[in-house]
Amino acid sequence: MYTAILDEIKELADEEYKSFHGSLIPGVKTEFLGVRVPKLRTVAKRLIKEDWREFLKEYEDSNIYEIIMLYGMVLAGAKCDFEEKLNYVSKFVPKIDNWAVCDVVCGDLKDIKKNQKRMYEFLQSYLVSDREYELRFAAVVLMQYYITEDYIDTVLDWYGKICVDAYYVKMAVAWGLSVCFVKFRDKTLAFLQNCDIDRFTYNKAIQKIRESYRVSEEDKEMLKEMKKK
Numbered sequence: 001m002y003t004a005i006l007d008e009i010k011e012l013a014d015e016e017y018k019s020f021h022g023s024l025i026p027g028v029k030t031e032f033l034g035v036r037v038p039k040l041r042t043v044a045k046r047l048i049k050e051d052w053r054e055f056l057k058e059y060e061d062s063n064i065y066e067i068i069m070l071y072g073m074v075l076a077g078a079k080c081d082f083e084e085k086l087n088y089v090s091k092f093v094p095k096i097d098n099w100a101v102c103d104v105v106c107g108d109l110k111d112i113k114k115n116q117k118r119m120y121e122f123l124q125s126y127l128v129s130d131r132e133y134e135l136r137f138a139a140v141v142l143m144q145y146y147i148t149e150d151y152i153d154t155v156l157d158w159y160g161k162i163c164v165d166a167y168y169v170k171m172a173v174a175w176g177l178s179v180c181f182v183k184f185r186d187k188t189l190a191f192l193q194n195c196d197i198d199r200f201t202y203n204k205a206i207q208k209i210r211e212s213y214r215v216s217e218e219d220k221e222m223l224k225e226m227k228k229k
Contacts (some may be wrong), residue, residue: 005043005055009066012039025098032065037104040066044073052078056088068095072105082115086122093126096133099168106140113145120146120154127158132166139169143176152184156191163198173197174204181209185219192226199228 010033018034025032047055052074059071075088089109096102112119119141126138139162142155159173159180181188192205206227210220 025100028098030063030065035066040070044070047074048077069101076105076108093137102136103140106144132169135169136172139172139176143179147179147183160195170201173201174208177205178208182214203227
């Protein structure tokens, strides 16, 4: 199966896209072929209907960006017990070495909505990790599935605790805080007024909030004055 899937993926490669998208994910150690996400999704949907476990088994040692992305898409969409899914997630997370794979797969893990408590337990080790993409994975999952009435205080608390000098972690926290502000303005404003997160993350959060069309002009002006010099 693996060879056939790899050949199929290579046929879908786009040299122009490879040059463009490759420039957006600097530092990636895996081989990048240049296949657009929608095309990978089409392949993933087919694999999910077939013997997806066999595909995941054969994938494990791949160092190709698109295969890693495909692995994440397949495990995210596969119909199985949530504990089995978490087993695959635990194998997937160490393979993440860029924001694109991280964010696409986090967004696809829809089963989390029905398993919030268990997933939150699972996230604990990643939330205290010192590895950049393990932390980004945790921060993005919090943003995607936990900015709710039940979890907003917990999310803000974690965003205040995450303190690692890693660009893609800081950007994920800033992104998450912008979503927190849109959904829970008052709580997030109070957090920003009293938190001690680093200046870069804080100002990026302010920037992202101000870029949102769901934030009032009055709030944008207020937040502009809150930026740290």
